Amino acid sequence: MKWTVSDVDMYExxxxxxDTALLPLVQLTLSNATKTAVAGxxxxxxxxxxxxxxxxxxxxxxxxxxxxxxxxxxxxxxRLNVWTxxxxxxxxxxxxxxxxxxxxxxxxxxxxxxxLPSIPLEHMDEVYQQxxxxxxxxxxxxxxxxxxx
Amino acid sequence: MSEKKHRVSRxxxxxxxxxxxxxxxxxxxxxxxxxxxLDPILREEEATEMVAVAQVKDITTxxxxxxxxxxxxxxxxxxxxxxxxxxxxDEKGNIIALSxxxxxxxxxxxxxxxxxxxxxxxxxxxxxxxTKDGTNVPGTPPLAPLDRYEYKVKDGKLYLGKAKPRGxx
Numbered sequence: 221m222k223w224t225v226s227d228v229d230m231y232e233x234x235x236x237x238x239d240t241a242l243l244p245l246v247q248l249t250l251s252n253a254t255k256t257a258v259a260g261x262x263x264x265x266x267x268x269x270x271x272x273x274x275x276x277x278x279x280x281x282x283x284x285x286x287x288x289x290x291x292x293x294x295x296x297x298x299r300l301n302v303w304t305x306x307x308x309x310x311x312x313x314x315x316x317x318x319x320x321x322x323x324x325x326x327x328x329x330x331x332x333x334x335x336l337p338s339i340p341l342e343h344m345d346e347v348y349q350q351x352x353x354x355x356x357x358x359x360x361x362x363x364x365x366x367x368x369x
Numbered sequence: 370m371s372e373k374k375h376r377v378s379r380x381x382x383x384x385x386x387x388x389x390x391x392x393x394x395x396x397x398x399x400x401x402x403x404x405x406x407l408d409p410i411l412r413e414e415e416a417t418e419m420v421a422v423a424q425v426k427d428i429t430t431x432x433x434x435x436x437x438x439x440x441x442x443x444x445x446x447x448x449x450x451x452x453x454x455x456x457x458x459d460e461k462g463n464i465i466a467l468s469x470x471x472x473x474x475x476x477x478x479x480x481x482x483x484x485x486x487x488x489x490x491x492x493x494x495x496x497x498x499x500t501k502d503g504t505n506v507p508g509t510p511p512l513a514p515l516d517r518y519e520y521k522v523k524d525g526k527l528y529l530g531k532a533k534p535r536g537x538x
Contacts, residue, residue: 230474237473237474237494237510273451274476275476275477275493275494276474276475276476276477277471277473277476277494277495278495365493368493
């Protein structure tokens, strides 16, 4: 399910089946290393939407949790945990994070962290890109599914 | 032909011209309206674009997944929507192309993914199951069989169209 009006209708109706929130963690910066941050964030959102397509009926893909590069790690962790608690209070049994930022550490967080390897998609030709995305998606899928059971 | 017979009075002349011009104007106004009213009949059945998906010789009796792309236009946003199909041949050699979208909440089903229930389609979200022909297994969450794609075979290639609920395709 995506963060759209049409999908939210389904969410309201089928609440008991939708027990997993997927939260992309995306870093923002406009000063230095913007391109790396954007590339990472783009990949995360691309994969998140791919996974959402396959697990539509159980996974709610939320708008990304964004944070500035200049925020300290403690602030980010604290803020993210507030989000996580809110989500759990609203009935999400599982909260999955998806990120390409290696700053995050699962032990400090209330949910399950999935860190993606950074893939320089822009330098690949399309066929290879698709193959890469498919591979990563299926890896993510199987780890999501094994986390459910 | 005498001159007399050809005489046209001023009144007649004006009558003719006015009817003529008026007729043209009325036709100009009515034509688009008539066309508009008849439009649903005249419009061609929006050709469901069939997409080449696979070589027929690659299709076996075991369901295989084929990915393809369909052009969709959603308001001002045009995109290639990725789709998949589970394709196999049944005992009679007919091709069956099933949509992988679970009829419960729309997850993607997989063939033979659950060890305890082999030779079935399995939905990982809420453990819905379907038999090989797409019929939902009673007692699992889905309430309808998997959709089937319209298909045609041309020059050894399989073309798929729209996915339709069973009974319609």
